[in-house]
Amino acid sequence: MILKKAEIETSDRLLRTLELGFKNKEDEESFRFIPGQFCELSILGKGEAPFGIASSPIEKTALKFTINKAGVVTTALHQIGAGSEIGIRGPLGNGYPIDFFEGKNLLVIGGGFAFTTLRSLVAYYLHPKNRTKVKQITVVYGARMPGLLLYKDELLEWEKRDDIKLVTTVDWGDKDWKGRVGLVPNVLEEIEPSSENTCAVICGPPIMIKFTFPKLVALRFPNERIFTSLEKRMKCGIGKCGRCNIGHLYVCKDGPVFSYAQLEKLPKDY
Amino acid sequence: MKLKLDKKNFEDFLKSLIEGYDLFAPVQLTEGVSVFKKIDNPGEVSLSQLVPQKSAKEVFFPQSEVMFRYQIAGNQGPTVSEQKIERERILLGARPCDIEAIAIIEKVFVGEDYTDVYFLEKRKKTTIITLSCNHPLTTCFCSSTGGSPFRREGSDLFLTDLGESYLVELLTEKGKTFSKNRFFKEAGSKEAGLLKEIEEKASKKADGSVPVEGIEKRLDLMVESPFWDRIHEKCISCGVCTFLCPTCHCFDITDEATHLNGERVRNWDSCLFPIYSLETSGHNPRPTGRERTRQRLMHKFNYYPKNFGRVACVGCGRCILYCPVQFDIREALVYASAKRGKGRKGKFK
Numbered sequence: 001m002i003l004k005k006a007e008i009e010t011s012d013r014l015l016r017t018l019e020l021g022f023k024n025k026e027d028e029e030s031f032r033f034i035p036g037q038f039c040e041l042s043i044l045g046k047g048e049a050p051f052g053i054a055s056s057p058i059e060k061t062a063l064k065f066t067i068n069k070a071g072v073v074t075t076a077l078h079q080i081g082a083g084s085e086i087g088i089r090g091p092l093g094n095g096y097p098i099d100f101f102e103g104k105n106l107l108v109i110g111g112g113f114a115f116t117t118l119r120s121l122v123a124y125y126l127h128p129k130n131r132t133k134v135k136q137i138t139v140v141y142g143a144r145m146p147g148l149l150l151y152k153d154e155l156l157e158w159e160k161r162d163d164i165k166l167v168t169t170v171d172w173g174d175k176d177w178k179g180r181v182g183l184v185p186n187v188l189e190e191i192e193p194s195s196e197n198t199c200a201v202i203c204g205p206p207i208m209i210k211f212t213f214p215k216l217v218a219l220r221f222p223n224e225r226i227f228t229s230l231e232k233r234m235k236c237g238i239g240k241c242g243r244c245n246i247g248h249l250y251v252c253k254d255g256p257v258f259s260y261a262q263l264e265k266l267p268k269d270y
Numbered sequence: 271m272k273l274k275l276d277k278k279n280f281e282d283f284l285k286s287l288i289e290g291y292d293l294f295a296p297v298q299l300t301e302g303v304s305v306f307k308k309i310d311n312p313g314e315v316s317l318s319q320l321v322p323q324k325s326a327k328e329v330f331f332p333q334s335e336v337m338f339r340y341q342i343a344g345n346q347g348p349t350v351s352e353q354k355i356e357r358e359r360i361l362l363g364a365r366p367c368d369i370e371a372i373a374i375i376e377k378v379f380v381g382e383d384y385t386d387v388y389f390l391e392k393r394k395k396t397t398i399i400t401l402s403c404n405h406p407l408t409t410c411f412c413s414s415t416g417g418s419p420f421r422r423e424g425s426d427l428f429l430t431d432l433g434e435s436y437l438v439e440l441l442t443e444k445g446k447t448f449s450k451n452r453f454f455k456e457a458g459s460k461e462a463g464l465l466k467e468i469e470e471k472a473s474k475k476a477d478g479s480v481p482v483e484g485i486e487k488r489l490d491l492m493v494e495s496p497f498w499d500r501i502h503e504k505c506i507s508c509g510v511c512t513f514l515c516p517t518c519h520c521f522d523i524t525d526e527a528t529h530l531n532g533e534r535v536r537n538w539d540s541c542l543f544p545i546y547s548l549e550t551s552g553h554n555p556r557p558t559g560r561e562r563t564r565q566r567l568m569h570k571f572n573y574y575p576k577n578f579g580r581v582a583c584v585g586c587g588r589c590i591l592y593c594p595v596q597f598d599i600r601e602a603l604v605y606a607s608a609k610r611g612k613g614r615k616g617k618f619k
Binding site: 044045046047048070071074205206231232233235236238239240241242243245246247248253267269270 | 340342349378379381383384386493494519520521522523524525527529532534536539541546547548549550551553555556561564565568569572573574576577
């Protein structure tokens with residue numbers, strides 16, 4: 001892949017969105033994915049790491065990834081300039097159950113920089129071609145501070161649309177912040193989204209996921225209609241290296257998307 | 271077909287193998303420490319240690335393995351894969367437990383969805399000449415995990431030490447290509463009788479009393495059991511059991527490079543290390559020894575069986591022999607199967 005464009009997303013400058021173009025036309029045509037899948041990105045000399053695909057399958061021209069600068073590979077991904085070559089393996093993992101979502105309402109709950117594949121999911125359904133596939137779309141998205149919200153331009157656009165309800169919240173506001181202040185699980189309690197014919201999709205830090213599950217259960221979401229996308233320290237991405245198992249399932253190939261019903265039966269190794 | 275190989279011809283036999291194959295066999299590094307290595311000289315081969323310290327998995331899945339090499343110059347350099355094995359290989363002198371373990375790893379590495387080409391290439395190009403266990407150790411419990419000291423499955427040729435000669439059984443098509451080997455002579459009824467006697471004796475010795483049957487179902491109910499609080503206490507997370515285990519197959523992938531060129535390497539890793547599951551964010555899904563010990567035992571006796579229908583333990587006893595704090599997996603299994611409140615109390619030391 002070739003880096004076409006890169007942009008810093010957040011005020012702490014730790015999140016950078018990369019737009020990658022395919023080097024070979026055939027690869028571009030054969031690369032088919034669904035929201036929620038991930039890829040292994042690789043920089044020779046630095047290593048390889050997994051990242052959720054932030055673009056939606058309907059945005060044909062480029063693949064987007066938002067990278068949190070934390071270790072060796074992610075630092076390298078923050079340093080490379082346009083035109084650089086990046087290795088890619090993917091798409092990997094199961095992705096969100098879009099067939100199951102069909103005809104239902106969607107409640108999307110995101111926290112911090114884990115919003116990437118959720119952005120892919122929402123963008124997928126907001127496309128005119130797909131908008132009728134699900135009914136109401138509600139997005140609850142929280143970050144520690146306003147400056148840490150991803151995809152701000154897009155959030156503004158979503159706010160203007162009447163076919164999606166967007167609720168943003170931050171842990172600490174600043175003088176310009178007009179939205180809600182509060183943790184995602186609490187905000188959820190306040191806005192009380194209906195669970196009727198609705199699927200909930202959560203992606204965020206482990207602590208947020210942990211406290212959001214019981215709130216959804218209290219709102220009468222059945223475990224089978226609560227989904228989350230998990231992360232683990234994976235390497236191979238294809239169920240060989242053994243690093244990402246939760247019980248007998250592997251996050252890389254049986255996930256990363258699991259239903260709460262599935263997770264309830266597994267050890268809490270996540 | 272039963273043949274025999276006189277021991278006085280054994281070195282010459284090995285020499286003939288080296289001419290046609292890359293031969294891998296146990297080599298004694300120092301007293302009591304044998305490992306599987308590529309053999310250049312027949313004299314190196316040492317079959318005296320029943321359970322070599324490191325298992326034969328290394329022949330198919332090396333501790334450190336280069337996957338591909340590359341040049342960094344402008345990020346444009348060609349990458350050269352290291353998967354191809356040029357010469358056919360022979361693995362000689364591994365015991366039935368190690369051979370059973372290779373099949374266990376193979377189920378993971380050669381899946382319906384994805385295939386580990388590095389492993390498969392080596393597996394396809396290897397002929398396996400197994401050596402029976404005439405005198406199982408006190409730590410051996412293969413008979414409890416579905417194996418036996420004379421388990422022949424997975425072997426192409428099977429050798430039994432009869433004293434002055436080896437009895438040779440050719441078990442597969444690959445094995446039968448050795449039927450005309452100039453060092454093999456036809457075995458008579460004397461050898462056949464001896465084999466029967468040795469096999470019966472050995473089978474009685476391998477411990478079949480460790481409660482492995484039904485362990486998967488029992489562990490299903492024990493995910494949050496206080497059992498794990500107790501069992502992990504003495505483990506010091508050194509990981510030796512996982513490194514020496516013939517069925518453990520977890521690995522890490524890293525790049526080792528200068529500014530000019532580099533290689534992508536995979537190295538054995540261990541679920542007992544705290545850093546194994548530590549994420550860059552600082553979050554660790556398995557924060558204490560409790561979760562890590564649970565992972566090791568559950569993977570072998572619950573998770574793997576769920577995916578592949580058998581336990582991922584072959585009863586070789588290496589983890590018992592080499593654990594620095596005498597953690598005995600057999601005791602853990604007994605403890606796990608004891609009725610709550612009764613046998614469990616105080617049983618696991």
